[in-house]
Amino acid sequence: MSTNILLFKIALLFYFVATIFFLVDVLTRREKFGKAARWILVGGFLVHLSTLVVRYFEAGQTPVANLHEALSFFAWTIVAIYLLFDFRYKLAILGAFVCPLVVVLMIIGSAVPNQVQPANPLLNSWWFPIHVSLAFLGHAVFALAAAAGIIYLLQERGLKSKKITSLYHRLPSLEVLDTINYRCLTFGFPLMTMGIISGAVWANMAWGGYWRWDPKETWALITWFLYAALLHGRMTIGWRGRRAAIFAIIGFACLLFSLLAVNLLMSAEHSYKALQGLP
């Protein structure tokens, strides 16, 4: 096992333990576990960072050139964004929803082939890291919005149906969750937009055309319109709450679909085969 794969697995272990701690906090109301979970998550984040760095030097290029690397990078950005938001909102419950997603992404990431890719001249451009960083940061912010959305729907259903469970006490207020939704949108949407633009610029340099309607680009555009509609609805006609939460969840489902399905099932230049210069 190469160093970076070992580090990857250690990071996965950290994330797994953090997930369990977050769940213990939420299910049994023991805040100490939530606090510990955060530090474990920070530990996992740092180990994961070292994975990426090691892999960067092994590959000699930004390590987002196959599905394993993409999932790994995505999981890492989600953790980064979560820690950033947690700094402000201190919500262990959000961790209890985000961490399992990170763990699942990492497990899929460890199941797919993980060889270091030979350097590819196509990727030897500054636009490549810029494009993937912006795109994945945007994705990560939207992942958080989706988690907040799920929690919102849970809490809202509890309040509407008047069924008071212990979850009711553990979940934050609707207002906070809706604010997170809005914040995520105002951060995520520009990131995603810039991600698409930088991708187009890079595509033009690499393939000589800004937009080629490959499945990933099409999905990205659909998702972009979805988020644009939500942002517009929020800012002008008072969309909020439940509707905004549902939008955030659907939007993220689209993102996940384009990340996993498009790459696994369809072939186009965004598929990692194309990035690796294979037919």
Next chain:
Amino acid sequence: MNIIVVGLSHKTAPVDIREKVAFAPTAMQEPLHQVMGLSTVAEAVIVSTCNRVELYATSRDVESCVVQLKRFMADYHALSSEELEDHLYDYHGEEAIRHVFRVASSLDSMVLGEPQILGQIKTAYGYATEFKTAGLILNRFLHKAFSVAKRVRTETEIASNAVSVSFAAVELARKIFGGLDDKTVMLIGAGEMCELAAKHFINNGVSSVMVTNRTLERAEKLADEFNGRPIPFEDFTEYLHQVDIVLTSTGAPNFILGHQKMEEVIRKRKNRPMFLIDIAVPRDIEPKVNDIANIYLYDVDDLQEVVSANLKERQKEAKKAEAIIDLEIGQFYRWLGNLDVVPTIVSLRKKFEEVRKSEVDKTLSRLNGLDKKEKKSIEAMTSAIINKLLHQPISMLKQSEDDSGGDAYVDAVRALFDLASPDPDAAAEDMRSEDEES
């Protein structure tokens, strides 16, 4: 020395018994002195609330002390012993400690986790210190009870969920709005519960209040009271879109707010959420309104349901509290055991003997050429020194066993000679931190 509890509470006695044995808070000196006058009692504290009357005492003779305290309870209130016997409970030793820790932590209260009881015990203890009926043991004991109660409060969520209808409303509002600082409440109609809830909302940060009533005068009066704004009843619906929380309790026979109206209102508010609390019976707001997105409608039964769910939650937390108490009992009980005279004398002797032996060994190893007899006489001399030194303290300790203030000697000896005892430092620590607080 033993800690003894004799008393009755809402669990063992109906209110007509409890009110007969209650002690007036303004006249605690007399009963405290009478308890101190009992031959077996060394220290005493009397706790008297509407839900419990308890005597805490220390004594060397558990059985007769319990009998005397029970008789005192009956005699002082001019009741017959038989009348009280079935209602009174008594605890001593570890059970007494557990009982008082549980009471102070509000685990034995009618409403689990209610905060008043701790204050009431502190007051009772205040009287006991004022009239000098609490000595070394009850001092430490009650300070320990206070710190246990504090620990339970901070480490469990036994007191964190609302268990009254009006607080439940505030708690729900927090779950919807987060902070309440910039929120507006409208009171429609008047009623005790409605006004109480309004007060809670104001205490929890709500800054703006509107009041409407069929009689404008009444509305104006209430508005005055809440520093709010009176609204004519005829067109209160015109103001609804400015309002986040609505409290209604009119005597109207029909719904005064319907589905259609509220849909208009929420549209006008651009979907900012609303919390409607309908305390009226018959209800004021059409139940279907709850189906509108971003409107949350609760009636009295719904709030009651929240309260009982919260109580169940408190019961779960109570289990965590019992575990904390279990831990603390052990600690305190060890400290108490150490106050006994005999083990103190034993460890005092042991301590002196250790010092003597190590010093003698040191000296003898340096002095060469002493024969057996000389060595023996050095041993004998040093032993004689410590025996002479210890004679007076030990006979004092033995005498003090029958003395009411005797524990102070034991405690002092333990402190002066650093005799191992697990807890006094911790107890003293608690005492200091409690003092700072009160």
